[in-house]
Each structure stands twice: as C-alpha cells, then as structure tokens.
Amino acid sequence: MVPNGWEKTTVGAACAIKNNLRFPINTEQRQSMAGVYPYFGPTGVLSHIDHYRIDEEFAVIGEDGDHFLKFRSKPMTLHFEGKANVNNHAHVIADSEKCSPKWFYYWFMHRDLAPALSRQGVGRYKLTKKGLEGLEILIPPKNEQLHISRILSTWDKAIFNLERTIINSNKQKKALIHSLLSDRPRKKMGKKVLHREHAASIFFPRSTRNNNELELLSVMQDVGVVPRSSLDRKVVMPEGSTSGYKLVEAGDFVISLRSFEGGLEYSEYKGLVSPAYTVLSSKRPIVNDFYRHYFKSADFIGRLAVAVIGIRDGKQISYDDFSFLSLPYPSLVEQEEISRLLNNAESIIKKKKNELFLLRQEKIALMNQLLTGKRRVHFPDSETAAQA
Known part of the structure; x- marks a missing residue:
C-alpha cells in the first residue's frame, strides 16, 4: 500500500541518471594523477586524483561486480557531496525534481537487486542502465525525503563515530600488546625483558585421532577455532569417516595455513579439526590467555615469518x-598480570562492538519504518521528529 502523498514509480521516471559524468581511467593512470579528489568505484573510494568531473551531491550504485548478493550485510549504494569522480563500473545518480540522491542512497542501500541483474560470468553480475531504470522506488514529497534523510544521517554519524572509536581502541590494544610483550619497548621503559624459551619446551603437537563422535571445528583467522555448526557461512563438510581428524581440547592452539600472516588460533572447544592442521598443547603450566594474545601479536607473527621464510603460500x-x-615464558604470576591488562582492553572493544551491532540493527529497523511510510515524519519550522 502506497502511503498518502507518496508515489510508487521507477528509477527511470523519478531519478536523474548522469553516467555521462563518469571518468573511466585505469590504475596506472590514477597513480600518475594523484591528488585530493576521491575516485569512486561501485563499493567505495579507489584512490584520489588531481581532477574532478562531478561537483554536486550524488549517489552511486554498482553497474557490475560480485557484491550484489551481499546486500544484507554490505551497502549497495554510496553517497557524496562535492568534487569527485566515479569510474565506469558504477551508475551516477544526481538530484532531480522528484528524487534526492540521499533518498536513492537510503532506498537501495540494502535492497535485493537480483531481479534486475544479468549474469556476467561465474559469481559476477551486471546492473545495466536499462535494468536500473526499471527498478521500483517509493517516492515521498521532496521535503519529506529530506527530513527522513536527516534522521537517518544522525544514525549514520553515530555509527561512524563508534566505528572510529573501535578502530582507535584496537590500535591502543596493539600498542599495549607491543609494550607488554616485546623486548625493545620493555627495555625503553626500564622493564626487564620477558624470559624466553624454545617453543618445543612449552608446547607439544597433539595428534590424537579416532574420535568420530566429536563435533567438527573450523579454524578461522577472524573468530578462532569454533564449531562448524555455529558459522553462518558455507563450509565444506567431510565425506565419510572423520577417524583421521585430530582431537582439539579446550585450551589448545592450532597452526593454520595462514598462520604466517595472522598468528595461531585458540580453541575454547573440544572437537575435531582436519589432519592438515597442527594442534598444539601445553606441556608446562601456562596462562592460556597470555599465549592467546601473544600468538596474535606482531612480535610473534614477525618471528614466525622469519622462521618459515621460503615456505610458499x-x-x-x-x-x-x-x-x-x-617464546616468552615469564612466571605464571606475570603471565596472569599481563593477561589481565590485555583482557580488560579486549573487553572494552567487545562491548563497543556489541553497541555497534545494536546500533546498526536499530538503524535497519528505523529504515524499514521510515522508507516505507509506516512511520511518518512531521516537520514544524524548528523541529524534525519521527512520529509513530
């Protein structure tokens, strides 16, 4: 049902598509034209150059790529005001009498474009200008578009500020890890360097097999060692027996194919991993969190990279x-104290990430209400407010 005063129409009928403003240049050309003006692709800024084709408010939606199927988690549109450029892999949407770029940006931000897409090889899709023109869009009066956009922009700013806070908190945590675990900063601060021993004296390889009844685990750089059943992404499940799979106990570490880039992964679960992985268990008393942090530190990854130099990807x-x-092997008391400091920093980041998740969910719910007219806005001269 179309809200009172709104219009259900198409992009071609309501929006200004200005693809003539696109500026297709390759990477080498962009490098020779380095400057201050952003050069947009379909999903973000690719670089900055010394030339601009656009000097107005505009929105961008991709023309081709593999991002279209990720509409729930990734934005399909971009928005910018000022001097900029857009390449030939995206459509440019300017202001029109009926539709503002900001309204277009929010309307299609997380919308499924599949019905308008054509295939362009395996995993790649194309949104032609004709396909774009045929997309349906719900259009409120221009002043209502602007007020709704302002409300949503307030949420965008809050989300952006929290994202920046998390980035800064992660940098602070990395600096704290470096100062607590690496020899050079400890010496500079007048602290005693941590006692070190060969890894072989602290950890041994676990190769226990024949535990078919246990749950399969996945080893991921972003989340560690987790049950495969907990993942919302596609994972390859083994065919046949898992008797050859290795046992992982809670508290074990796992060396993966990408450990030379991202360190070792820690498991809080008991289960099975592929025999391709190396499972490490402690042979001496340790504080698990101490090594969980250390095995993700720049100091350890740097030492590992040197140790495996020449090993191909x-x-x-x-x-x-x-x-x-x-590896550092300080006293258990010192391991506990360092772990406490790093766990506190980690806890702050986790709390902020949870706040960010909730903020994003609230924004999505608000968008679903405002962009469909289920919640209308009233806008007296000095006030813009959401009205139930």
Missing part, C-alpha cells in the same frame, strides 16, 4: 618450523 607450517621459535 599454501604449504602447512609444521611443528618443526614452530618448535625452534623463542
């Missing part, structure tokens, strides 16, 4: 490669 790092590394 795709080859598993072996226990022998790991065993000769010099």
